[in-house]
Amino acid sequence: MRYNYNLPILAMLLSALGMPCLSAAQLPDADLGQASLESLTQTTVQVSTFARRNSTLWNTPGAVYVISRDDIERSSFTSIPELLRLVPGLQVAQINASTWAISARGFDSIYADKLLVLIDGRTVYSELYSGVPWDQIDLPLSNIERIEVIRGPGAAVWGADAANGVINIITRRARSTQGEAASTQAGRIGEKGFARYGGTIGDRAQYSAYASALNREPFETSDGHRVYDGEGILRTGGRLDWQKSWSDLILASGDLYGGHIKQTARAGLGVPIGPNNEDRGSIAGGYLLSRWEHAGKTHDAAFQAYFDDESRQELGNYTRSRALDFDVQDHIRPGSRNDLVWGSEVRYTSDHISARSVLLSRADLYRNYLLDGFVQDDVTLLPDRLTFTLGSKLQQGTLAGFQAQPSARLIWTPNSRFAIWGAISRAAVAPSIEDLAVIVPLNLGESNGIPITAEFLGNPAFKPEVVNAVEAGLRRKIGSRFTTDIALFLNKTERVQSLAFGNPDFVPMPAPHVNVDLLIGNGFRARSGGVESTFSWNPARSLSLVTSYTWANAHTQQSEPGQLAILDAWNTPRHTLAHSAAWSFAPGWSTSAFLSYTSEVPDVPSFTIGDAANTTNTAVKSYTRVDLKVSRLVGDRVRISAAGTNLLTPRHSEFGDSTGFDAPLFVPRSLSVKAGWNF
Amino acid sequence: MRQASLLQCLRKPSAFLLCVAAIFGNSATEKLGAQSSSADEYSIRAAMLLNLTKFIDWPAWKMDSSHPQFLVCILGHDPIEPYADRYLQNQSVMARPVQLKTLKDLSDAAGCHILYVSASGKRSFEADAAELTKAGVLSVSERSVSRSSAQIVGLPLDNDHVQIDVNLGVAQSAGFAVSSKLLHLATVTQ
Numbered sequence: 112m113r114y115n116y117n118l119p120i121l122a123m124l125l126s127a128l129g130m131p132c133l134s135a136a137q138l139p140d141a142d143l144g145q146a147s148l149e150s151l152t153q154t155t156v157q158v159s160t161f162a163r164r165n166s167t168l169w170n171t172p173g174a175v176y177v178i179s180r181d182d183i184e185r186s187s188f189t190s191i192p193e194l195l196r197l198v199p200g201l202q203v204a205q206i207n208a209s210t211w212a213i214s215a216r217g218f219d220s221i222y223a224d225k226l227l228v229l230i231d232g233r234t235v236y237s238e239l240y241s242g243v244p245w246d247q248i249d250l251p252l253s254n255i256e257r258i259e260v261i262r263g264p265g266a267a268v269w270g271a272d273a274a275n276g277v278i279n280i281i282t283r284r285a286r287s288t289q290g291e292a293a294s295t296q297a298g299r300i301g302e303k304g305f306a307r308y309g310g311t312i313g314d315r316a317q318y319s320a321y322a323s324a325l326n327r328e329p330f331e332t333s334d335g336h337r338v339y340d341g342e343g344i345l346r347t348g349g350r351l352d353w354q355k356s357w358s359d360l361i362l363a364s365g366d367l368y369g370g371h372i373k374q375t376a377r378a379g380l381g382v383p384i385g386p387n388n389e390d391r392g393s394i395a396g397g398y399l400l401s402r403w404e405h406a407g408k409t410h411d412a413a414f415q416a417y418f419d420d421e422s423r424q425e426l427g428n429y430t431r432s433r434a435l436d437f438d439v440q441d442h443i444r445p446g447s448r449n450d451l452v453w454g455s456e457v458r459y460t461s462d463h464i465s466a467r468s469v470l471l472s473r474a475d476l477y478r479n480y481l482l483d484g485f486v487q488d489d490v491t492l493l494p495d496r497l498t499f500t501l502g503s504k505l506q507q508g509t510l511a512g513f514q515a516q517p518s519a520r521l522i523w524t525p526n527s528r529f530a531i532w533g534a535i536s537r538a539a540v541a542p543s544i545e546d547l548a549v550i551v552p553l554n555l556g557e558s559n560g561i562p563i564t565a566e567f568l569g570n571p572a573f574k575p576e577v578v579n580a581v582e583a584g585l586r587r588k589i590g591s592r593f594t595t596d597i598a599l600f601l602n603k604t605e606r607v608q609s610l611a612f613g614n615p616d617f618v619p620m621p622a623p624h625v626n627v628d629l630l631i632g633n634g635f636r637a638r639s640g641g642v643e644s645t646f647s648w649n650p651a652r653s654l655s656l657v658t659s660y661t662w663a664n665a666h667t668q669q670s671e672p673g674q675l676a677i678l679d680a681w682n683t684p685r686h687t688l689a690h691s692a693a694w695s696f697a698p699g700w701s702t703s704a705f706l707s708y709t710s711e712v713p714d715v716p717s718f719t720i721g722d723a724a725n726t727t728n729t730a731v732k733s734y735t736r737v738d739l740k741v742s743r744l745v746g747d748r749v750r751i752s753a754a755g756t757n758l759l760t761p762r763h764s765e766f767g768d769s770t771g772f773d774a775p776l777f778v779p780r781s782l783s784v785k786a787g788w789n790f
Numbered sequence: 791m792r793q794a795s796l797l798q799c800l801r802k803p804s805a806f807l808l809c810v811a812a813i814f815g816n817s818a819t820e821k822l823g824a825q826s827s828s829a830d831e832y833s834i835r836a837a838m839l840l841n842l843t844k845f846i847d848w849p850a851w852k853m854d855s856s857h858p859q860f861l862v863c864i865l866g867h868d869p870i871e872p873y874a875d876r877y878l879q880n881q882s883v884m885a886r887p888v889q890l891k892t893l894k895d896l897s898d899a900a901g902c903h904i905l906y907v908s909a910s911g912k913r914s915f916e917a918d919a920a921e922l923t924k925a926g927v928l929s930v931s932e933r934s935v936s937r938s939s940a941q942i943v944g945l946p947l948d949n950d951h952v953q954i955d956v957n958l959g960v961a962q963s964a965g966f967a968v969s970s971k972l973l974h975l976a977t978v979t980q
Contacts, residue, residue, distance in 0.1 A: 143829055143837040144877035148845065148954075151838050152975055155828040155950045167828035168950060181948060286909035311910040314894060315867050357872045652977060698979070699936075747939050789937065 153591075163268045163487075164411070164442045164452050172500055172520035172532035174200065174262040174584055174598035174643060180283075183252050185693040185703040187740035187754035189296065189303065189783070191280060192245045194252070196707065197691060198260045199659030200598070200643035201276075202683050204709075204731075204765035207776040208300070208327040209246035209342035209372060212766050215262040215276030216600055217639050217665055217683040218607075219766075224540050224679070225275035225578065227265065231282055231364070232438075233400060233417055236272055238479065238510060239432055239462055241543035246372060247394055247421070248280075249344050251305045251323045253292060253787075256283045262643060263600060264580050266538035267502040267518035268452070268485050271511045274538035274578040275602070282364075285309055285317035285352040291790035298783020300756070301327040301341075312351075320349035329373070330776035331762050339389040340776060344370030360404040367397035372425060381552030381564065382427050382469045392425025410443040427467045434460040450489040457482055458508075462544060473548040473569070481508035487518075498522050511541035511575045528588040533581075540576040546608070546631055547571050555627075562624040563615075570631045576679075579603045596645045602638070607667065608679035609634030634675040639665035653695040661687040682767075684733075686710040699744035708735045712767060731767040735759055736778075742785075750787045757781060834952045835932060835945045836873030839904060842930070842943065843883045845972035848903060849965035852926035853884055860886040863902035865893045865911030874906075900925040907931040907941070916940065923964040935960075935979050942966070953977060 143151070155167055168175055176198050188194045192211040196203045202219045204212045214223035222242030228235050230250070236243055258280050265277035289309040296303040302325075309319035322345075329340035348366030355361055376388040384390045400417035415438045422431040440454030458481040464472045487502025503517035518536035551567035584598035613628030641663030648656045665681040689707040696702060712731040737759045742752030757763065762777035839862060860883040864871055874890055881888040883903075891902070896918050899905055905927045907915045915922075915929065919940030922929060931938075934946040935957040942964065944955035954976040961968050 143833055143873075144840070146837055146841075148838060148841040148972070149975060151834055151841065152951060152954060154834050154952070165830065169828070177950065179947075179950070289909050289912055311866075314910055317910055354867060354869070357869075744936070747937065 163440060163454065164450075169530060169586060170498070170522060170524060172498070172522035172534055173265075174582065174596075174600075176200075176260045176262075176645070178258040178260070180256055182693075183255055183257075185701055185740070185742075187703060187705065187738040187756055189252065189754075189785075191248055191250060191252070191255075191258070193756075194258065195260070195278070196689070196705065197657075198258075199596075199645040199657075199689065200262050200641075200661045200687075201260060202687070205330075205778050206766045207374070208330045208340045211245045212682070213243070213245065214683070215260075216602060216641065217663055217681050218275070218604075218637075218679055219682045220679070221766075224272065224543070225538075225576075226278065227269055227273035227276070228278045228280070229269075230280045231400075232279065232415070233398065233419070233436075237432070238460060238541065238543055239430060240545040241272075241540070244423075246342055247344075247368070247396065249323070249325050249346065249368075250280070250282070251303075251307075251321060251346075253294065253305060253307065254282050254288065254321060256281045256287070262598065263534070263582050264516075264518060264536035264538040264578060266516035267504055267536060268454075268487055270456075270483055270485070270504045270506055270516065271508075271514055271539045271541040271575070274540050274576070275580075282350070283319075285319040285350050288319040289317065292788065294785060294787035296783060296785040298754070299328065299779055299781035300783070301325065315355070316351060316353040318349060318351045320347070322347040325370075331779050333762070333764070333777055335762065335777075335779075338776065339373055339375045339387070341373045342370065344368055344394070358406045360406075361402070362404075363399075363401045365397065365399040369393070369395040374425070376426060379554045379556075380426070381554050382471070383467070384426050390426050392423065394421075394423050396421035410441055412439070412441045414439045427469065428471055429465050431463045432460060433462075434458065448491040450491075451486065452488075452502075453484070453486040455482075455484040469552060471549060471551055472544070473550060477544050477548070479509035479544075481506060481510075483507070496524060498524075508541070510543070510547075511539055514539045514575065530586040531584070533583040536578075536580045536582075538578045538580070540578070542573045542575055545569055546573045549631075558625070562622070563627070564624055565627045565629055567629045568631065573608075573631055574606050574633050576607060576633070577605045579605075592649045594647045596647075598643045599641070600643075601640045604637040604639065605670075606633035607635035607637050607677065608632075609669075609671070609675045610678050612674045612676075631678065632671065632675070634669055634671040634673070635667050635677050635679075636670045637665050637667040637681070639663065639681070655693050657689075657691045659687075659689050682712055684710045684712050684731075700741070702741045703739070705738040706735070709733060709765075731764055734763040734765065736763065748789050750789075752785045752787075753783070754785070755780070755782050830873075831947060831952055832869040833873045836870040836877050838945055838952065838954065839870075839874060839906065839930065840877055840881060840883075840888070842904070842928070842972070845969040846928065846961075847967040847969075848928070849926045852903065852965075853886070857901075857903075858886060859889045860884070861889055861891055861902045862904045862906070863891045863893050863899060864906045864908060865896065865899065865915060866908035867892070867910065868906065868908035870906065896922070899927060902927050904928045904930060923960060926965060928961075928966065955979065 178194055178197055182197060183194060186194060192213055195201050195213055202214050206212055206221055210221055212219045212221050212223060214226050218225055222240055224241035228243045235248055261277040265273035269277050288307060291308050293306045304324045307319060307321035311317050325344045327342040329337045331337055346366060346368035350362060350364035353361045372392045372394060374390050376384050376390055378388055398417055398419040402413060402415040405412045417436050419434045436458045438456045442452045444450050460479045462477040464475050483504055483506035485504035490499045492499055500520040503515055505515050507513050516538050518534060520534040522530060522532040524530045547569045549569035553565040553567060555563040555565055581601045582598060586596045588594050609632045611630045611632050615625045615627050618624055618626050643661045645659045662685060663683055664685055667677055669675055687709050691705045693703040711733045736757050738756045739758060740752055740754035742750055744750050757778055757780045762779045764775060764777050766775050862878055878888045878890050893899055896914055899922055907929060923940060929941045930943040931941055932945055935941050935944040935955040942957055942961045945952050956968060956976045957979045959980045
């Protein structure tokens with residue numbers, strides 16, 4: 112639920128916006144056969160998310176960052192949302208034991224709706240309430256190959272919701288996870304266990320299966336008191352990769368999970384919950400995906416189909432979302448100057464909502480469809496120097512209606528050490544079912560002895576938010592060991608989410624009280640801008656250092672008449688500074704350190720209703736966090752490590768009460784130990 | 791030189807502006823023309839296979855007249871095969887024509903000069919690794935040598951590059967002579 116993570120309607124749905132690009136063999140590159148060993152060690156491996164085909168990070172006309180397998184292994188962070196702290200320019204704030212607010216380029220909240228998140232091209236963005244349920248994305252880090260992050264619009268190929276960024280989590284192929292592996296980990300913030308087995312079927316197919324368990328311990332109040340909070344999940348999954356021929360790869364993957372979530376809801380919610388507002392809910396789900404990838408001589412093609420089923424029960428409401436998605440794409444090179452990718456998608460989703468007593472929705476069943484197609488062409492204007500990219504996605508669907516999301520990009524690479532790029536894009540954010548149909552009863556106390564209630568109401572006339580973005584960036588290599596990457600952005604966001612206050616109504620039945628309607632709308636616009644800079648230095652093979660600094664700011668303005676408050680607030684620090692270092696200081700030993708400073712997030716104007724206004728506090732103080740890890744390989748097979756997170760202070764707060772309903776907790780200092788085996 | 795000037799940047803605040811110019815400017819000394827290249831990781835590994843032969847000397851008996859061909863073997867199926875097929879075509883090593891062979895098991899592996907162990911062949915390789923090392927077979931795989939006690943060369947992914955690992959101890963005990971130029975490029979384990 113956008114306005115209160117403690118409220119129900121937190122259902123999961125995996126909407127589909129595509130697939131990763133062909134990772135199977137591309138056409139052989141004859142030049143490499145003549146290359147020297149030294150130049151081969153300098154040749155970069157391609158990334159796939161940006162243009163839905165393999166491309167080089169260096170020559171990408173956008174702000175892209177990749178968390179590699181090595182980064183994952185070295186880092187002290189033990190979950191996907193925590194790892195995203197390593198990405199320069201991404202805002203990551205933990206709200207409680209199982210909840211994060213993660214966004215690119217502002218408008219951060221627990222349901223940051225302008226950042227699309229995919230796992231192997233399968234979307235994990237929820238259409239029920241917009242945003243990403245990070246408490247369900249507990250994939251074992253041992254199964255992740257890399258995480259590709261785009262800041263800025265990716266809607267021209269990925270479609271609606273990729274307005275301010277795209278994250279694609281790419282899992283490891285079965286061939287990379289052969290044999291037995293297991294790990295166990297324990298610390299203040301929780302425990303994890305993991306086991307995996309990978310084997311072969313014949314000489315062309317490999318499979319891999321895993322099981323994992325996770326327990327997240329409760330976070331704290333400002334005085335160190337632990338509250339009712341946390342999560343436990345059991346998950347099992349696997350994949351099968353069949354290299355049918357050198358040009359055809361067929362793969363199947365899936366998972367199943369289930370567990371519980373604990374939370375303390377805010378008082379005043381007009382829904383029956385447990386004593387002390389403590390609520391124990393459950394989550395469950397799974398998916399089954401199949402993909403065929405063909406790498407031909409003149410084109411690469413892929414076809415993907417998947418089914419996804421997610422359910423969630425909390426605060427008396429039960430939601431279940433099911434999605435069926437078909438996606439096809441083709442990559443061709445018509446002529447020497449063009450490199451063209453096109454694709455199409457059909458998607459059907461069904462969302463059920465039911466309640467023990469109070470249904471927090473206008474209806475109990477929603478059926479949605481999505482039809483879309485995209486085409487993007489890289490046109491070489493000057494070979495190896497100047498490339499122009501033009502593309503757009505066109506989509507028609509139940510939630511966002513018809514949307515065209517074009518993008519034009521230009522990159523100039525005068526030599527191998529310098530790249531400068533610019534881009535202009537339009538992207539849309541599809542309304543969630545909650546935006547259109549939520550109904551939440553609230554008890555707001557009394558005034559002059561008369562009870563005051565409110566109804567938080569979705570708006571069937573709510574329109575998609577639209578982002579128009581202008582970006583520019585440069586990359587520069589100095590020597591063989593120093594790289595700088597700087598991006599600037601200016602965004603104009605129209606139809607930003609607002610809340611309108613209706614006139615108080617006196618209601619005589621069943622007991623006399625005053626009721627106020629709070630109606631969701633599109634009553635604000637925003638202009639935002641920022642600079643994201645990254646400096647990487649690798650003084651030696653064994654040592655890497657990355658420093659990043661991000662400045663971002665926004666100006667929001669009411670665009671419709673009436674008494675309105677902004678709901679989708681900027682909620683983003685003006686300054687973020689981060690340093691990370693990884694050092695393999697002796698054979699078998701490695702250590703990593705992460706230090707970040709986040710400036711304060713000031714109060715945002717929030718809505719004020721009766722006494723509730725007095726309790727609203729959206730400000731977050733600036734904080735600095737330090738995270739360290741040291742690990743050692745014992746023999747060939749066993750790695751042990753010790754890590755500390757948030758070492759500088761006993762506890763700190765990372766996210767405020769931006770909606771007037773949230774109950775953010777303090778992130779505690781945590782020490783943990785881990786042992787892993789590879790057989 | 792670049793590193794030295796960077797250090798000066800840090801030591802001399804007055805040089806800071808010049809350093810900023812160095813970072814953002816487009817230095818005339820930069821080589822024009824060559825773009826930073828990129829490729830599929832399997833393509834890079836396949837190209838590295840042949841290159842390795844320029845920096846490694848096989849034991850003399852392995853290159854005598856009873857070995858008229860230079861055999862590059864791939865154990866199990868691996869995505870590098872189509873690239874290897876292309877890059878190794880019509881090549882020769884020490885006047886011996888290179889021949890590429892795909893092996894289903896290790897029964898024929900002793901005659902190979904290079905054995906590239908695919909993910910599916912890992913297990914059978916580990917079981918017979920000691921025998922192969924004695925037979926003058928240079929074992930290579932995409933896994934780092936730190937993950938195997940018997941493998942001589944690893945071509946693991948390190949960030950966005952394919953790196954070269956060499957287990958010098960195993961290489962020397964098997965009678966290989968590894969050039970210092972390769973050791974300069976590689977991460978060496980003893």
